[in-house]
Amino acid sequence: MESKINHFMIGFAISSILRRGVKSFFTLFIFTSLIFLLSSILFISNSIKAELGFTLKSLPEITIQKLQAGRHTNIGINRIDKLLEFHGVVSAIPRTWGYYYFEKAGVNFSVVGIDSFDKQYKNSFESFVEDVDFDELSKNSSMIVGVGVKKALNDNYYKDYFNFVKPDGELQKVTIASTFKSSTSLESNDIILMPRDMVLDIFGMNENEATDIVLSVANPEEIPTIIEKIRNLYPDTRVITQNDLRVSYQNIFDYKSGMFLALFIISAFTFFMIVYDKASGLSSEEKKEIGILKAIGWKIDDILKEKFYEAFIISFLAFLSAIILALFFVYTLEAPLIKDIFIGYSRLKPTFDLPFVFDFQTVFLLFFLTIPLYLAAIIIPSWRVASMDADEVMR
Amino acid sequence: MLLTPEVIAILILDTIFLLFACFAFYISIPIALKWDINSTSAFQYGLEKKAILVATIIKYIFVLKLPLFLFFIFTSDKISGVITGAMCAAGVVNSVDFGLSLFIFKILNLYIFGFWLFLHTEDMKDEKLKFTKLKFTIFIVAFLLLITEIFYEISFFTSLDVDKIVSCCGTLFSAASTSTISFIFDISNPVIVTAFYITFALYLITFFLKKESLFLASNILFFIVSVLSLILFFGTYIYELPTHHCPFCFLQKDYYYVGYALYITLFIGTFIGISGSILSILKPEFSQNYYRTSLIFNILYTLIVSVYPVVFYIRNGVWL
Numbered sequence: 001m002e003s004k005i006n007h008f009m010i011g012f013a014i015s016s017i018l019r020r021g022v023k024s025f026f027t028l029f030i031f032t033s034l035i036f037l038l039s040s041i042l043f044i045s046n047s048i049k050a051e052l053g054f055t056l057k058s059l060p061e062i063t064i065q066k067l068q069a070g071r072h073t074n075i076g077i078n079r080i081d082k083l084l085e086f087h088g089v090v091s092a093i094p095r096t097w098g099y100y101y102f103e104k105a106g107v108n109f110s111v112v113g114i115d116s117f118d119k120q121y122k123n124s125f126e127s128f129v130e131d132v133d134f135d136e137l138s139k140n141s142s143m144i145v146g147v148g149v150k151k152a153l154n155d156n157y158y159k160d161y162f163n164f165v166k167p168d169g170e171l172q173k174v175t176i177a178s179t180f181k182s183s184t185s186l187e188s189n190d191i192i193l194m195p196r197d198m199v200l201d202i203f204g205m206n207e208n209e210a211t212d213i214v215l216s217v218a219n220p221e222e223i224p225t226i227i228e229k230i231r232n233l234y235p236d237t238r239v240i241t242q243n244d245l246r247v248s249y250q251n252i253f254d255y256k257s258g259m260f261l262a263l264f265i266i267s268a269f270t271f272f273m274i275v276y277d278k279a280s281g282l283s284s285e286e287k288k289e290i291g292i293l294k295a296i297g298w299k300i301d302d303i304l305k306e307k308f309y310e311a312f313i314i315s316f317l318a319f320l321s322a323i324i325l326a327l328f329f330v331y332t333l334e335a336p337l338i339k340d341i342f343i344g345y346s347r348l349k350p351t352f353d354l355p356f357v358f359d360f361q362t363v364f365l366l367f368f369l370t371i372p373l374y375l376a377a378i379i380i381p382s383w384r385v386a387s388m389d390a391d392e393v394m395r
Numbered sequence: 396m397l398l399t400p401e402v403i404a405i406l407i408l409d410t411i412f413l414l415f416a417c418f419a420f421y422i423s424i425p426i427a428l429k430w431d432i433n434s435t436s437a438f439q440y441g442l443e444k445k446a447i448l449v450a451t452i453i454k455y456i457f458v459l460k461l462p463l464f465l466f467f468i469f470t471s472d473k474i475s476g477v478i479t480g481a482m483c484a485a486g487v488v489n490s491v492d493f494g495l496s497l498f499i500f501k502i503l504n505l506y507i508f509g510f511w512l513f514l515h516t517e518d519m520k521d522e523k524l525k526f527t528k529l530k531f532t533i534f535i536v537a538f539l540l541l542i543t544e545i546f547y548e549i550s551f552f553t554s555l556d557v558d559k560i561v562s563c564c565g566t567l568f569s570a571a572s573t574s575t576i577s578f579i580f581d582i583s584n585p586v587i588v589t590a591f592y593i594t595f596a597l598y599l600i601t602f603f604l605k606k607e608s609l610f611l612a613s614n615i616l617f618f619i620v621s622v623l624s625l626i627l628f629f630g631t632y633i634y635e636l637p638t639h640h641c642p643f644c645f646l647q648k649d650y651y652y653v654g655y656a657l658y659i660t661l662f663i664g665t666f667i668g669i670s671g672s673i674l675s676i677l678k679p680e681f682s683q684n685y686y687r688t689s690l691i692f693n694i695l696y697t698l699i700v701s702v703y704p705v706v707f708y709i710r711n712g713v714w715l
Contacts, residue, residue, distance in 0.1 A: 042400060247477055251557070254477075261403045300447050301519070361401075361473070362468055367570040368404045372459050374462040375413050379451055 004304075013309035021278040027275065028318050029362040034271055035370050038157070038264050040338055042362050043330040045257045052249050054355075060093075060214035063240045064230060072238070074209040079234065083215060086229055094210030096199045100164065100192070105152040111192045113199030138195040142177040148189035150179045166339060167204035173239035174198065175355060256341070264369075272377045279381035290385055291393035303386035307378060315374040319367065331356050401470040402552050408463060409545050416545075419452045420538045427531040432524055434531060446527060450515050453534065456541075457508040464501055465655065467548075467647055477557055484643040485564035485630035491554050493547055500544040505662070507537045510670040513584060517681065519676055526677070580640075584628055591624040595697055603688055607675040610686070614668035617693065623660055625700065632703040637715045665694030691702050 017024045064083075066075035075094075083092045096113035137143070143162075145153070153162055153176070164172040174194060200207065217223055227239045282290075293303060329335060334354060422445045431439055471484035481487050488494035511533055518526040569580070594617050601613040626642050633645045633653060646654035671685025708714060 067513070163608060247557075250477055257400045258398040258403060261400050262398075265403075265407065300444065304451055361469060364462075364469075365401055365404055368401075368408060368459075368463065370410060372411065372455075375455060376415065378414075379455060380448070383448040383451060387447070 004154040007300075009306055010309055010313075013306055013313060016306070017310055017313060023278070024314060027278065028314055030274070031273060031315060031318035031370075032322045032325070032375065033052070034267060035319055035366065036325050037338075038261075039323055039326040039332055039362075039366050041260045041341075042366065043326055043357075044335050044339055044354065045253045046359065046362060047330070049249065049253050050357040051355050053246070056249070057247055059242055059245070061217045061220065061242055062215040062230075063226065064215065064234075065215045065238045065240070066212075066234075067236055067238050073244055074205060074211060074213075075213055075237070077208045077210055078128065080213060082233060083213065083230070083321070086226055087317035088217055088219060088226055089238075090214050090216045090218050092213055094213050096196050096203075096205070098199070098203050098204070101251035102152065103154075104156045107152055108190065109149055109152075109192050110190050111194065111199055111202065115196045119371050137177060139199060140177070141173070141195075142173060142175040143192050143198075144196035145176055145193075146189045149192055150176070152233060164202045166202055167330055172198070172202055238332045247302055260341070261369075268369075268373055271374060274383060275374060279378045280384065282385060286385075287393045290388060291390045294388075294390035294393075300383075302384045304382055306377070307382035307386065311373075311375055311378045311382075315371045319371060323363065323366065327358070330354060360374050399470075399474065401466070401473060404464070405467060405470065406552060408459065409548055412460075412541070413545050415452045415456060416538055416541055419449045419613065420467055423531045423534050423538075427535055430528045430531070432527070437509060437546065440468035440684065443524075445459050446531070447535070449495060449531070453508065453511060453515070457512055460508060462569070464505060467501070468643070472643070472647060474555065478555070479558070480561045480563055482563045482565075483641060483647060484645070485567055485641050486561045487555070488551075488643075489567055490556070490559060490561040491551055493553065497544065497547040497551055500540060500547060504537070504540050504544055506666060506669070507540065509666055510673065511537060513670045513674060514677075517678060521678075523643045529677075540541065556596045564644060564714050565639060568642070569638065579623060579627065584626060587620075587627045591628070595693075596694060599690075603684060605673040605686065607685070611669055611672035611676075614665045614672065614689065617668075618661065618665040621665075621700075625657070629700045629703060631713070631715055632707050635707060635715070653699070660692045660696040660699065664689050664696055667692070 064075065065072050067073070074281055077094050080092045080094060083089060098111055099108040100111045101108050153159075158176075161175040164174060166172055199205075200209075215226070217226060223241055227241065230237060230239050290303060331354060339354070426442050426449070429438070430442060467483050471487040475481040475483050475487050478487055481490065488498060491497075510658055514526055514530050516535070518524055518530055559571065575693060594613070598613045598617045601609040604610075622642070626640050630640055630642060630645065631637050633650055635642075643654070644650065645657070647651060667685050668689035671681075671689065675681045675683075675685075704714070
């Protein structure tokens with residue numbers, strides 16, 4: 001149906017781009033950097049989303065928190081027996097954890113208590129408990145720390161141990177048994193693992209209290225019913241499911257990349273103006289060229305086609321090189337500077353590897369966001385140029 | 396309001412389309428009214444130049460609309476993960492009242508804009524440009540449809556509500572539902588299958604008769620019956636589930652994206668058949684190649700769609 005691609009015309013377009021070397025290079029450069037920035041942001045957000053999704057799978061189906069005056073407080077362990085009576089609930093485990101603020105480094109550690117006798121709720125912890133003799137940990141009052149924690153402590157000369165300050169002002173000395181590395185570093189970087197009774201001690205918590213309770217449910221179809229029952233039994237609780245977390249992660253990251261995209265629109269619009277302007281303002285040289293082409297028999301359509309080839313070559317080249325650059329920047333250089341937008345400025349968080357995620361949907365998205373914009377900017381100027389009369393231009 | 400990067404991309408492109416289409420519409424009114432190829436006035440000369448600009452703009456819109464339509468479905472599929480109750484694009488599209496109309500407009504516009512380009516190519520080959528007036532009259536109608544579609548789409552994305560519970564495709568496409576399309580479930584399986592193959596046979600007969608008007612009619616009929624039979628019968632074999640009638644779920648990864656292959660072959664087959672026949676009627680010396688292209692794609696579609704029930708029967712020894 002469409003006329004075939006004209007190779008001579010493509011050749012002409014390429015040589016025309018090269019003839020205006022500096023001008024074309026300038027456009028190419030700006031367009032490449034624009035697409036590069038945008039694609040880096042989208043790649044990073046995809047990676048973090050993938051990593052969180054991966055973490056999410058290892059989380060329990062239902063998490064129950066107690067609310068008091070609208071705030072999260074500790075939940076009584078005695079509720080577990082009631083919860084276990086619900087049909088479909090496989091296990092209910094109290095979790096004891098919290099944040100410990102380490103002032104010197106200005107970071108929060110996530111302190112997690114583990115109980116070797118309880119069934120462990122996380123696969124990574126489970127394999128870890130098997131690795132190291134857990135009884136040794138509580139006997140020597142020692143802990144296992146994440147890589148990031150280890151580094152923060154080292155920087156402050158806590159090589160072998162750390163002094164936790166208890167609520168009553170006393171010091172609790174805990175030795176570092178080993179470092180802990182999970183298959184996903186995002187979750188384990190700031191974690192400190194230690195026996196549950198020590199965590200209770202450090203946070204000044206009651207023996208029969210826990211931070212929250214996690215339930216595992218055999219049949220995911222039963223989750224809504226179980227949630228309903230929990231809400232009826234304990235109206236003061238907040239029940240969070242895996243799906244709730246997934247949706248909120250998705251929303252947060254869509255929101256963040258959406259925010260960035262809103263900024264992108266402004267710069268893209270500026271770029272649009274630049275291209276439009278560049279394409280409309282022709283030097284007398286170029287006008288003469290159009291005149292000669294028309295004089296030797298080119299139709300308006302032919303000139304438009306040639307202009308389109310030119311624009312497509314430039315924009316596609318910019319698109320390809322920007323994506324390759326962004327892939328290199330994000331996955332080899334670990335996206336310095338830009339990564340902070342997504343993970344915040346906490347000093348303990350930044351050191352983790354972005355997993356390689358590459359989906360075609362993102363590439364299509366980038367394509368739709370960039371190339372049509374460039375082509376749109378040149379349509380009207382090109383037509384204006386192409387429809388000039390030969391005799392008028394050559395005069 | 397849901398502002399994911401995908402939605403923003405679609406909205407940006409919609410804005411560009413809207414601006415360009417309005418501009419083209421403004422230019423095409425004098426062309427449609429006052430085009431006179433025999434005139435030698437400067438006005439006519441200007442119109443001829445402007446006609447090329449409008450054609451370029453429409454080409455631009457259509458070439459982008461085609462992949463954008465697939466991207467739209469893809470996006471709706473993705474959003475379905477966030478909206479409560481939705482499991483695929485069907486739930487998302489139906490979360491607003493005009494979802495179905497948006498979809499029909501999208502498909503209709505694809506056909507019309509595609510046909511416009513077809514007509515345009517033929518027009519440019521003709522030294523008397525005899526279709527130009529017709530072409531621009533069609534565009535004025537197509538413009539109104541396009542504007543409606545764009546406004547539907549913008550209000551679709553702005554009225555998406557994350558907290559609203561929508562129906563999943565399993566309930567939308569079932570006999571028990573009260574949705575606008577549920578009446579088609581009164582047709583029983585044997586009837587629709589026979590209807591599908593009879594239409595296909597009719598299509599083949601008109602192919603050999605080489606009569607444009609009949610071929611045109613059989614293509615339109617084939618398209619409608621194909622979509623209906625896909626929802627009512629063939630879909631259930633793709634899912635291997637007698638109760639699942641959704642025309643969107645097989646666009647997802649779990650079914651190896653087979654839906655894209657189905658819809659693309661069906662679209663190309665019927666589109667070339669329909670627009671080729673219309674062009675032939677308008678211009679008797681038009682090349683007859685479109686018969687073959689249309690035939691190839693429609694046969695391809697029929698083959699893919701027929702393979703599913705046959706394979707199911709061979710494997711399990713029973714029909715669903």
